[in-house]
Amino acid sequence: MLHVKHLSGGYTGESILKDISFEVEKGELFGILGPNGSGKTTLLKMISGILAYKHGSISINSKTLSEYTPKELAKIVAVLPQHSSQAFSYTVKETVSLGRYAHQKGWFQTWSDEDENTVQRVMAQTGVAEFQDKNIQELSGGERQRVYLAQALAQEPEILLLDEPTNHLDLSYQKELLDLLKKWTKERGLTVISIFHDLNLAGLYCDRLLLLERGTININHTPNEVLKEERINKVYDTEIEKQPHPKVPAPQMVLMPEWQKHAEVSSISINPELLEFSDEKIVLQSPIPLRTMSSGVVGSGTGWHQTFVNRHVGMDYNCSDHRVEMVEYLRNHGFEPSETVGMMTAVMLADVSYKLYKEDDFSVMVVVTAGVGNAIDASKGGMHAFSLKPGTINTWLFVNGQLTEEAFIQSIMTATEAKVKVMQDQQVLDSVTKTIATGTSTDSILIASTQKGRLLDYAGPITALGQLIGKGIYECTTEAIVKYRKRKQGL
Numbered sequence: 001m002l003h004v005k006h007l008s009g010g011y012t013g014e015s016i017l018k019d020i021s022f023e024v025e026k027g028e029l030f031g032i033l034g035p036n037g038s039g040k041t042t043l044l045k046m047i048s049g050i051l052a053y054k055h056g057s058i059s060i061n062s063k064t065l066s067e068y069t070p071k072e073l074a075k076i077v078a079v080l081p082q083h084s085s086q087a088f089s090y091t092v093k094e095t096v097s098l099g100r101y102a103h104q105k106g107w108f109q110t111w112s113d114e115d116e117n118t119v120q121r122v123m124a125q126t127g128v129a130e131f132q133d134k135n136i137q138e139l140s141g142g143e144r145q146r147v148y149l150a151q152a153l154a155q156e157p158e159i160l161l162l163d164e165p166t167n168h169l170d171l172s173y174q175k176e177l178l179d180l181l182k183k184w185t186k187e188r189g190l191t192v193i194s195i196f197h198d199l200n201l202a203g204l205y206c207d208r209l210l211l212l213e214r215g216t217i218n219i220n221h222t223p224n225e226v227l228k229e230e231r232i233n234k235v236y237d238t239e240i241e242k243q244p245h246p247k248v249p250a251p252q253m254v255l256m257p258e259w260q261k262h263a264e265v266s267s268i269s270i271n272p273e274l275l276e277f278s279d280e281k282i283v284l285q286s287p288i289p290l291r292t293m294s295s296g297v298v299g300s301g302t303g304w305h306q307t308f309v310n311r312h313v314g315m316d317y318n319c320s321d322h323r324v325e326m327v328e329y330l331r332n333h334g335f336e337p338s339e340t341v342g343m344m345t346a347v348m349l350a351d352v353s354y355k356l357y358k359e360d361d362f363s364v365m366v367v368v369t370a371g372v373g374n375a376i377d378a379s380k381g382g383m384h385a386f387s388l389k390p391g392t393i394n395t396w397l398f399v400n401g402q403l404t405e406e407a408f409i410q411s412i413m414t415a416t417e418a419k420v421k422v423m424q425d426q427q428v429l430d431s432v433t434k435t436i437a438t439g440t441s442t443d444s445i446l447i448a449s450t451q452k453g454r455l456l457d458y459a460g461p462i463t464a465l466g467q468l469i470g471k472g473i474y475e476c477t478t479e480a481i482v483k484y485r486k487r488k489q490g491l
């Protein structure tokens with residue numbers, strides 16, 4: 001639909017854009033990215049016909065821009081500029097109605113039913129209909145932005161050009177606008193070409209991205225290819241990290257603030273003195289938020305958490321929604337659920353086993369409560385009826401060091417392997433299969449790291465970290481099981 005070939009040009013004399021070539025298909029949401037001054041607006045101005053170019057060509061539907069009259073072009077291409085402003089004092093509806101100019105016929109430019117319907121429809125779609133009689137000067141920046149979008153849409157264009165459309169919009173209107181643009185591209189075949197400064201929004205919504213660097217194309221590809229850590233670091237000359245979006249397969253770039261990079265390698269260490277014990281709960285309040293990976297009832301998955309609670313419940317604990325109940329429990333006890341990893345157990349908390357294991361420049365603290373009444377051989381889980389009984393092995397592993405994502409996952413593996421070895425050495429049996437158990441039906445684990453100090457890349461059993469984890473988990477789990485059994489036997 002749009003073909004840009006060997007485009008060069010700029011303002012006076014100097015070429016801002018140098019040999020730009022790309023194509024945009026009908027119905028695409030196409031994003032233009034690039035640092036300040038890289039030529040994004042210049043490119044958009046050339047595509048809309050506002051700015052002449054020196055070399056190359058731009059064609060829409062196989063006709064070059066110069067073959068269109070301004071009115072013909074206005075029927076095909078609508079523009080939402082970066083900083084829309086209007087000297088005249090028009091109402092919202094009058095402003096939107098200006099978008100119908102190219103569609104009006106004859107000398108008197110009569111206002112048809114179609115014009116009226118279109119204007120009302122786009123005002124409703126952009127959420128400005130309710131203040132259509134207000135003067136545009138009386139609106140907020142975000143409201144005004146939506147009015148100009150309505151004006152562009154009233155043109156019923158085939159191509160919509162937008163220069164930072166989410167500028168001035170609050171979060172909900174950013175999402176609404178982009179959802180709407182996406183819908184129009186998919187359902188009506190509208191082609192949208194938009195400049196973005198927000199790489200994450202561009203990555204979430206665009207089919208393809210064109211990254212400009214000093215007037216040339218760095219890359220024109222899918223968001224995942226364009227939004228690569230190394231490339232963005234280099235082009236924007238700043239440090240960012242790429243993270244997966246938690247719900248959709250889109251890249252998200254996060255900034256690395258300077259204060260964090262230069263934060264002191266703190267002397268804070270997670271150690272047994274921070275543990276508080278009672279019959280009802282074991283609590284650890286960390287002086288700093290810790291990076292966590294866990295299967296807790298509350299705070300599961302990956303995140304940052306500062307409070308850790310292992311709560312005792314009776315064997316008869318039965319609740320239709322234990323997550324909601326646990327959140328309430330935490331709140332009632334003065335803990336902020338969003339900052340807490342919470343686990344439950346029916347085990348007597350007095351039988352906890354914990355210890356700090358130290359290496360020269362990092363350390364690991366293990367805290368285990370273990371009940372093996374529900375012990376299960378994981379290779380034969382199918383022979384068990386599904387029931388979630390609260391007798392379980394809860395493992396906390398705190399690391400005073402910096403873990404990579406890989407090390408987090410390996411820590412879970414190494415800890416699990418060490419636990420399985422305890423089950424074997426302690427001859428813990430699965431009561432149904434009579435084979436050696438590998439854990440219980442509801443075991444839970446937490447890995448929490450200070451992310452300060454020594455960088456620990458790996459946590460397999462022969463690495464420095466893995467050795468400490470293997471030893472710590474083995475010793476603490478063994479001790480916890482021995483205590484549990486002694487209590488059961490009334491010793």
Ligand SMILES: Nc1ncnc2c1ncn2[C@@H]1O[C@H](COP(=O)(O)OP(=O)(O)OP(=O)(O)O)[C@@H](O)[C@H]1O
Nearest residue numbers: 010011012016034035036037038039040041042043
């Ligand atoms: N009207 C103008 N006359 C002369 N030079 C201009 C004009 N407008 C922009 N430039 C120059 O052209 C270059 C590219 O500007 P352009 O506005 O296209 O960048 P951009 O990528 O859109 O930047 P931003 O992200 O800051 O909006 C800049 O060096 C700018 O100074």
